[in-house]
Amino acid sequence: MSKKRETELSSLERSEFIVRKERLYGQLLAACAVLTIAVTVGIILSLSGQALTFFGHVSPIDFLTGQNWSPLSNTPSYGVIPLISGTLIVTVGSAVIALPVGLGAAIYLSEYASSRVRGIVKPLLEILAGIPTVIYGYFALVYLTPLLDAPLPIRQTIIPGEFVLVVPSISTFNALSASIAVGVMIIPMVSSISEDALSAVPDSLREAGYGLGSTKFDVSTSIVVPAATSGIVSSYVLALSRAIGETMIVVVAAGESPKMPTFPNILENFTESIETMTVAMVNIASAESLGETVAYESMFAIGLTLFAITLTMNYIAELISRQYREEY
Amino acid sequence: MATESETLQRSGRFQYAEIKGKVFEAILIAATLVGLVALILLFGFMFFDAFGPLSASLEWYLLFFSTLVAPVSAFTLYCRRNPAARTANARASAAVFGGLVLSLAAYIVLRAMSPYGPLVYLITVSSMPLSVAVYGRYAENSYFVGPAMVLAMLLAIVWTFGSEVLLFPLLDAVFGLGNALLGGVPVLGSVPVPVGRGLLVTAIAVGVPTLALANSVLRRRTSRAGILAVFAVLGLSAAGTAGLDRLIRPILEVLPIWSAYAGVVGLPVTGILAFLLSRQRGMRAGMTAAVAVVGGGLAVVAIASAVSMDPSLWVVLFFGMGVPTAYVVGEAVISDRDGRVGVAGPFIILGGILVGAYLERLLSVTGPDSWVTPTLLTNSWNGLTATEAGAYPSIVGSIMIVSFMALMAFPVGVGAAIYLEEYAPDTGWKGRLANLVELNIANLAGVPSVVYGLLGLALFQNLLNFAPGLVFSAAATLGFLILPIVIVSAQEALKAVPDSLRQASYGMGASRWQTIRSVVLPEAVPGILTGTILALGRAIGETAPLIIIAVPTTTFTTPGGLFSSGAAVPLRIFSASANFAPEYRKGVVAALAIVLLVLMLTMNAIAIVIRNRYQR
Numbered sequence: 001m002s003k004k005r006e007t008e009l010s011s012l013e014r015s016e017f018i019v020r021k022e023r024l025y026g027q028l029l030a031a032c033a034v035l036t037i038a039v040t041v042g043i044i045l046s047l048s049g050q051a052l053t054f055f056g057h058v059s060p061i062d063f064l065t066g067q068n069w070s071p072l073s074n075t076p077s078y079g080v081i082p083l084i085s086g087t088l089i090v091t092v093g094s095a096v097i098a099l100p101v102g103l104g105a106a107i108y109l110s111e112y113a114s115s116r117v118r119g120i121v122k123p124l125l126e127i128l129a130g131i132p133t134v135i136y137g138y139f140a141l142v143y144l145t146p147l148l149d150a151p152l153p154i155r156q157t158i159i160p161g162e163f164v165l166v167v168p169s170i171s172t173f174n175a176l177s178a179s180i181a182v183g184v185m186i187i188p189m190v191s192s193i194s195e196d197a198l199s200a201v202p203d204s205l206r207e208a209g210y211g212l213g214s215t216k217f218d219v220s221t222s223i224v225v226p227a228a229t230s231g232i233v234s235s236y237v238l239a240l241s242r243a244i245g246e247t248m249i250v251v252v253a254a255g256e257s258p259k260m261p262t263f264p265n266i267l268e269n270f271t272e273s274i275e276t277m278t279v280a281m282v283n284i285a286s287a288e289s290l291g292e293t294v295a296y297e298s299m300f301a302i303g304l305t306l307f308a309i310t311l312t313m314n315y316i317a318e319l320i321s322r323q324y325r326e327e328y
Numbered sequence: 329m330a331t332e333s334e335t336l337q338r339s340g341r342f343q344y345a346e347i348k349g350k351v352f353e354a355i356l357i358a359a360t361l362v363g364l365v366a367l368i369l370l371f372g373f374m375f376f377d378a379f380g381p382l383s384a385s386l387e388w389y390l391l392f393f394s395t396l397v398a399p400v401s402a403f404t405l406y407c408r409r410n411p412a413a414r415t416a417n418a419r420a421s422a423a424v425f426g427g428l429v430l431s432l433a434a435y436i437v438l439r440a441m442s443p444y445g446p447l448v449y450l451i452t453v454s455s456m457p458l459s460v461a462v463y464g465r466y467a468e469n470s471y472f473v474g475p476a477m478v479l480a481m482l483l484a485i486v487w488t489f490g491s492e493v494l495l496f497p498l499l500d501a502v503f504g505l506g507n508a509l510l511g512g513v514p515v516l517g518s519v520p521v522p523v524g525r526g527l528l529v530t531a532i533a534v535g536v537p538t539l540a541l542a543n544s545v546l547r548r549r550t551s552r553a554g555i556l557a558v559f560a561v562l563g564l565s566a567a568g569t570a571g572l573d574r575l576i577r578p579i580l581e582v583l584p585i586w587s588a589y590a591g592v593v594g595l596p597v598t599g600i601l602a603f604l605l606s607r608q609r610g611m612r613a614g615m616t617a618a619v620a621v622v623g624g625g626l627a628v629v630a631i632a633s634a635v636s637m638d639p640s641l642w643v644v645l646f647f648g649m650g651v652p653t654a655y656v657v658g659e660a661v662i663s664d665r666d667g668r669v670g671v672a673g674p675f676i677i678l679g680g681i682l683v684g685a686y687l688e689r690l691l692s693v694t695g696p697d698s699w700v701t702p703t704l705l706t707n708s709w710n711g712l713t714a715t716e717a718g719a720y721p722s723i724v725g726s727i728m729i730v731s732f733m734a735l736m737a738f739p740v741g742v743g744a745a746i747y748l749e750e751y752a753p754d755t756g757w758k759g760r761l762a763n764l765v766e767l768n769i770a771n772l773a774g775v776p777s778v779v780y781g782l783l784g785l786a787l788f789q790n791l792l793n794f795a796p797g798l799v800f801s802a803a804a805t806l807g808f809l810i811l812p813i814v815i816v817s818a819q820e821a822l823k824a825v826p827d828s829l830r831q832a833s834y835g836m837g838a839s840r841w842q843t844i845r846s847v848v849l850p851e852a853v854p855g856i857l858t859g860t861i862l863a864l865g866r867a868i869g870e871t872a873p874l875i876i877i878a879v880p881t882t883t884f885t886t887p888g889g890l891f892s893s894g895a896a897v898p899l900r901i902f903s904a905s906a907n908f909a910p911e912y913r914k915g916v917v918a919a920l921a922i923v924l925l926v927l928m929l930t931m932n933a934i935a936i937v938i939r940n941r942y943q944r
Contacts, residue, residue, distance in 0.1 A: 018839065025841045026751050032743030033752070033765050036815065039808050040768050043779060046786030097362075104359025112353055113360075123936065125363045130862070130928060131370070132869020134898045135921045138905045142913050143373045184366040191363070217349040238774065245776020247872035248898075252905055278778050278872070285781070285876045299876075303782045307775065314774035318767070 047307055050300035057294045063301060069258040069280065071295040072287055078298050080305065082258040086175070086274040087244055089261065090254065093179025093270060094186060094243045099236055101183075102190025106232075109191065110198035111220045122192070129188040137252025140181040145170065145253070148177060173255025173273040181249045186239040193238065197231020198224055234317040241313035245306060247278040256283055277302050371925070377699070377918040384696035391687055396680035403676050406669075416660045416670030418937065423656040424649065424674035429930075431648025433727050434593055435641055440724045440886035443588035443640075450592055586629055586639040594625055594647040601651060621651055699919035708884045709900065714911035719920055724886040725799065725879075725895030730868050732803035732890065733810070738860055740807075741814030744769075745856075748815075749822040750844055773812040780809045781876025788877065796878035799887050799894040805873050810863040817859020821852040858935045865931035869924060871898040897924050 055063070058078045066079015105125065109118050149170050170176055201224050209219040225232070255273030258280065262268050275283075284299045407414040438446060598621050606614025628646045632639035657671045687693075707718025744765070752762030784805030788794045794801055825848050833843040874896055875881070881903035883895040897920065904917045 022839055022841050026747075029743045029747035029751060032740045033747040033762070035740055036744060036765055036772060036811060037768055039783070039811065040772060042787060043775065043783045046783050046790075047779070050786065050790075101359045101362045104356045105363060108353075108356035108360045112356060121360060121364070124367060125360075127929070127932065128363055128367055130865055130869075130932060132871070132898055132924055132928065134869065134871045134902050134905075135370075135374075135924065138901060138917060138921060139370050139373070141905060142917075143369075184363070187363045187366075215345045215349050217345065217352050220352075241774055242776075245778065247776065247778050248902065251872075252902065278776065281778050281782075282872060282875050285785075285878065286881070300782060300786075303779050307779050310774055310776055310779075311771060314771050317774075318770060 043307065047300050047304040050297045051304045054294065054297035054301045057297070058301075067260055069275070071280075071284060071298050076295060078294075078301075080277070080302065082260050083275060083277045083280050083302065084305075085261045086254075086258065086279070087276040089175050089269050089274055090179045090182055090246070090250055090276055091240055091243045093175060094183035095236075095240060097180060097183030098186045098190055098239055098243075102187045102235070102239070103194055103232060105187065105191040106194035106198055107220055107225065110195045111216070111224060122195075125188045125191055128184060129186075131185070133185065133246060133248040134252065136181040136185055137178070137249040140177040140249060140253035141173070144177040144180060145172065145174060148180075170271040171255075171273055173253065173257075174271055175254050175274045176270040178250050178254035179270065181253060182243050182246050185246070185249065186242050189239040189242060190235050193235035194228070194232045197228040197235070200231070201227045230321050234321040237313050237317035237320065241310045241317070244313070245278065245310050247282060250276050251279050251282050254279065256280075277306050281306075374918045374921050374925070377914040378922040379700060380697040382696075383694070385694040387691070387693045388688065388696070391684055391691075391693055395684035395687065396677070399676050399680055403673055407673065410666070410670070412666035413670030414667075416667030417673035418670075419656050420653070420660065420671040421674045422937075423652045424678070426934075427649030427652045428645075431593065431644050433731075434648060435589070435644045436720075436724050436886075437728055437731070438589060438592060438644075439640075440728070443585065443592050447588045447591045450595065586643050589640045590625055590629075590643045590647065593644050594622070597647045597651050598622060601655060604655075621647075624650070699915045700922060701919075704916070704919055704923070709882065709904075711907070714909070714916050717912070717916050719897060719900050719923070721883045721886045722895045722897045722900040723923075725883070726868055726897045728799050728887055728890075729802045729806065729894055729896060730864055732799065733807045733867055734860070734864055736804060737807040737811050737814055737863075741811050741860075742818050742856060744811075745815045745818035745822055746844060746849075749819055750840070750848065769812045769815055773816065776872075777809055777870055778872045778876060780805055781873030783808060784873060784877040794891075795893070797874075797880055797893050798891055800890045801877050802874055802879050802894045802896070803890075805877055806867045806870055809870065809873060810867050813863040813866065814860055817862070818852070818856045821855025821859065822848065824855060825851045854938050858939045861931050861935040861938070865928045865935070868927055868931070869898050871896075871902055874899055875902070897927075 063078055063080055065081065066077060067081050068077045068079045069082045070077055109122060113121065205223055205227060206219050209223045214222070254276065256275050256279055257273045258275040259272070281299050281302050284295055287295075403417075407417050598618050601621060602614040602618040604614075605617045625643060625646055628642050629639040632642045660671045661668055703716065704718050705723065706720050707716060708721050709718065710716040748762055748765060752765075753759045784801055788798070788801035788804070789796055829847050829851065830843055833847040834840075838847070874894070879894045879896060879899060881899045883893065887894050901917055901920050901924065904912055904920070907913065907917075
C-alpha cells in the first residue's frame with residue numbers, strides 16, 4: 001500500500017530534465033530583463049568615458065560657466081551656458097502652451113466629455129504625440145513661421161507719447177515657432193497622463209461634493225484636480241523633460257546660433273535664432289570627418305549634461321507620483 | 329418671507345455659478361480644440377501642398393466620387409448594418425492590404441539586397457531548428473525539443489549573421505592571448521597556433537551540436553532516426569558555416585532570380601499555410617494546399633515569362649498577397665454564411681482605384697497636380713529638378729532599419745516583460761533586482777533620443793570599429809530606443825490576462841513555462857502586438873539618433889545589406905527642408921512628409937484595430 005503511494009508520489013515529480021529546462025527558460029528571460037540595465041550602464045559608460053577625456057582638455061568649470069559656444073571655429077570655446085539658455089527658452093515657450101492646454105483638455109475629457117466624444121478625441125490627440133518630430137520641425141519652419149510673421153512688425157501706440165508696443169518681425173529660424181511646435185507635441189503627454197490621474201479619482205469623492213450642493217465647476221476645480229495633483233505634476237515634469245530633450249524640431253526650425261539671452265526684453269529671445277544643447281550635438285555630429293577631436297568629445301559632455309538633467313527630472317516625476325500617490 | 333428671499337438669493341448665486349461653470353467649460357473645450365486644430369492645420373497645409381487639390385478639374389472629382397467614394401461608402405453603410413459582413417470585411421482588408429504592403433516591402437528590400445543572400449540565410453538559419461523539430465516529432469521523449477530549438481536558433485543566428493562580426497574579433501583576441509601566453513614558453517612559442525580562425529569557427533559550429541545530439545541519442549537507446557538526425561545536423565551545420573557564401577551561393581546563383589524571390593517569400597508562406605490547414609483540416613488538406621500554392625506560383629512564373637515580363641515581382645505578390653487573400657476569402661466563403669459579402673470590401677476599393685485610373689487616362693481628365701507620384705517612390709534623389717526627385721533609397725533604408733530593429737527588439741522586450749510579470753518574485757534580491765529593472769525601464773523611456781544616438785556611436789563606431797552609419801548600427805540603436813516602450817506595453821498586456829487562467833493551468837499540472845507558452849501568451853499577443861506596432865511607428869520617424877551615428881542624409885543607392893551604409897525617409901526630409909526653392913519646400917518635402925505620416929498613421933490604425941478587435 002505504502003509502496004504504491006510512493007511510486008505515485010515520485011511520478012508526480014517532474015523529471016530532472018524538465019526542471020532544468022524550466023530553469024533555462026527562466027534564466028533566458030531574466031537575461032532579457034537584465035539587458036535593459038546593461039543599456040543604461042552602456043549609456044552612462046559611453047557618455048562619461050568620452051566626457052572625461054573632454055574634461056581633461058576643458059575644465060568642467062569653464063564648461064559650465066563659459067558664455068561662448070563655438071566648438072568648430074579656429075579658436076574653439078566650450079561654454080555651455082548659451083546652449084542651456086537656448087534649451088530653457090524653448091522649454092519655457094512650450095510649457096506656456098502645453099501645460100494649461102494639456103490640463104484643460106484632460107479636465108474636459110475626464111469630467112465633461114461624454115464617453116463617445118472621449119473615444120474620438122483621445123486617439124486624435126494621441127496622434128499628435130506620434131507625428132515624427134522632423135515633420136513638426138518642417139511644419140514650424142515652412143508654415144508656422146510665415147504665418148506668425150505675416151502681421152509683424154507691429155508698432156502700435158497704446159498710450160500716445162507714453163507707451164509704444166513694438167513687436168519686431170521674426171527671423172527665418174526662430175525660437176517662437178519651434179517652441180510652439182514643441183508645445184503642441186507635448187500636449188498629449190500632459191493630457192493623457194493627467195487624464196489618467198483625474199479619472200483615477202474615485203466617484204465617491206465627486207458624489208460627496210455634489211451632495212454638499214457643489215456645482216460641476218466646484219467639484220472639478222476644488223475636489224478632482226487637487227486630488228489628482230501628484231499625477232498632474234508628474235505629467236508636467238515628464239512633458240518638460242521631453243521638451244528639453246527634443247531635437248529635430250529645434251534643429252530644423254530654431255537655427256544654430258548659440259547666444260546668451262537678452263534680459264529686459266524677454267520676448268526678443270523668441271523672435272531670434274537660438275541653439276539648444278541637442279542642436280549643438282547634431283551640429284557636431286553632422287560636421288563630417290571630425291575624428292576624435294575635442295569638439296567630438298564635447299558632444300558627449302553635452303550629452304552627459306542632458307542625460308543628467310532628464311534623468312533627474314524623470315526621477316523627480318517618479319518620486320512625486322510615488323510619494324503623493326493617494327490610495328483610495 | 330424669509331424662505332422666499334433665501335431662494336431668490338440662492339437663485340442669484342446660482343445664476344452666477346452657472347455662468348462661471350459655462351465659461352469654465354468653454355475654456356476647457358477651447359483647450360481641447362487647440363490640439364485638434366493644430367492637428368488639422370498640420371495635416372491640412374501639407375496635404376494641400378502635396379496633392380494640390382485645386383488644380384484638378386470638376387470632371388476628375390466626379391470621376392473620383394463615382395468610382396471610389398460612392399461605392400466604398402455604400403459598402404461601408406451596408407457593413408455597418410451587418411456585423412458579420414463587417415468582420416469578414418476587416419479580415420479580407422487586412423489580408424489584401426497587409427499582404428500588398430508587406431509583399432511590396434519585401435520585394436524592394438530583397439531587390440536592394442539581392443535575394444540570394446537572404447535565401448542562404450533563410451536556409452541556414454531555419455534548417456537547424458526545423459530539423460530538430462522534425463526529429464522531435466518522431467522521437468518518443470520529445471520534451472528536449474524546445475530547448476534544443478532555442479539553442480539551435482541562437483547558434484544558427486550567431487554563425488550566419490554574426491560570424492564576421494561577433495566571432496572573428498573574439499577569436500582574434502583569443503589567438504592574441506594564446507600567442508602572448510605561449511610566446512613566453514620557449515618551446516611552445518615557436519609552434520604557430522595551428523588552426524585558422526575560419527576553420528575553428530567551422531569546427532565549433534559543426535562539432536558542438538553534433539556532439540550534443542550524439543550524446544543525447546546515445547543516452548537513449550540508439551535508433552535509426554537518431555543516427556540520421558546526427559548526420560543531418562552535422563551536414564547542415566557544416567554547410568551553414570564553411571559553405572555559407574562560398575559553397576551555397578554559387579549553386580543558388582545558377583538558378584534564375586525569380587526562384588530566389590520565390591524561395592525567400594514562398595517557402596515560409598507555404599509552410600505556414602500548410603501548417604495552419606493541416607491543423608484545421610488534417611494533414612492531407614495541408615499537403616494539397618501546399619502543392620496547389622507551389623503550382624500556382626509556377627503558373628504565375630510561366631504566364632509572366634510567356635508575356636516576357638520579369639516574374640519576380642509577380643511571384644512575390646502571388647505568395648505575399650494572393651495566398652493569404654485566397655486563404656481568408658476561401659475560409660469566409662466556405663464557412664461564414666452571413667459575412668460572405670463582406671470579403672468584397674477590399675476589392676471594391678482596389679477596383680475603384682484601377683477603374684478610376686483607367687477612365688482618367690481614357691477620358692483625359694485633368695487630375696490634381698500632385699507631388700505624391702510614382703517618381704517620388706521609385707526614383708533616387710535629384711537636388712536640381714523637383715519633378716525628378718524621389719526617395720526610393722531612403723524608403724528602402726527605412727523599411728530595412730525598422731524591420732531589423734523589430735527583429736532585435738521584439739524578442740528581447742517581450743522576454744523581459746515575461747520575466748518581470750511572470751517570474752520575478754516580490755522579495756529577496758531577485759525582487760529588488762526586478763524593482764531596479766522596472767525603475768530603470770521607466771527612466772530609459774524618458775532618455776532623449778539623441779542620447780541613444782551617442783550610445784550607438786560609442787558602442788558601434790568607437791568600440792566595435794564599425795563604419796559610420798550602417799543599417800545594423802541604426803537598427804540596433806533604434807532597438808535600444810524602443811525597448812522600454814515594447815517592454816512596458818507587453819507588461820500591460822500580460823497584466824491584463826486574468827489570474828484565474830494561470831491558476832487553472834497550474835491546477836492541471838502544467839509547468840510555469842507551459843502555462844506561459846500555451847495560456848498566457850496567446851491571450852496577451854494582441855496587446856503585445858499593439859504596443860509593438862506603436863513603437864515601430866515611433867521608430868520610423870526617429871531622426872536624431874540616426875544623424876548622431878552618421879547615417880548619411882544624402883544617398884543615391886539603396887543599402888545593400890545589414891552591413892552597408894543606411895538611409896532613412898526622415899533624414900531625407902531633414903536634409904531637403906533646408907532647400908529653399910519653393911517646389912522643394914512646398915512640394916516634394918510636403919509629399920515626403922505625407923508619405924511618412926501615412927506610414928505612421930497606417931501603423932497606428934493597425935494597432936488600434938487589433939486592440940479593438942481583441943479587447944474584452
